[in-house]
Amino acid sequence: EAGVTQSPTHLIKTRGQQATLRCSPISGHTSVYWYQQALGLGLQFLLWYDEGEERNRGNFPPRFSGRQFPNYSSELNVNALELEDSALYLCASSLGSGQAYNEQFFGPGTRLTVL
């Protein structure tokens, strides 16, 4: 069974540009989560989508946005990139919000570098 996939693996942008990161969950999973892992800060929760809707949002500015498609894949958009947005962006998936105690399965991440 295929795991969570993310693309691209690496992304280099300049300040002020926009970045789009993509995630495909494990088949059968309807929840997708996005996390940011910046150096020295640990994993910070960004967004949670389930059944196409945004369920929760972390403490990030509105220029971080995303969506979930009907096939449950997801996209994270970061507008007006800043240098401190450089980080590993991790996507995770789990069974839907109707299930209890969901373990989350992570993808390999997208390394975003803002120059």
Added chain:
Amino acid sequence: SQKIEQNSEALNIQEGKTATLTCNYTNYSPAYLQWYRQDPGRGPVFLLLIRENEKEKRKERLKVTFDTTLKQSLFHITASQPADSATYLCALVRGSQGNLIFGKGTKLSVKP
């Protein structure tokens, strides 16, 4: 707001010994707590989940305890091996589902 702390940034132990990692949280007690392993440049890998009504959970050489009075979870690796060297993350969620709140992790190094 909820905080979760792993009070050792790094832990160095000798092969064959038991590694014990600590996770403490503040404020409300989570419905459950999870432990993950992360290797450099890779996404975390789920290891164990323990529910609020469970005291202990085991999986092969791994053991997790959960003390809601102390607001603490301990993660043990027995008969440690150099291949166990990685960063171990503790995470919790308030309800039965939703986003995880992660600790910063403990980097474990097992020396042969």
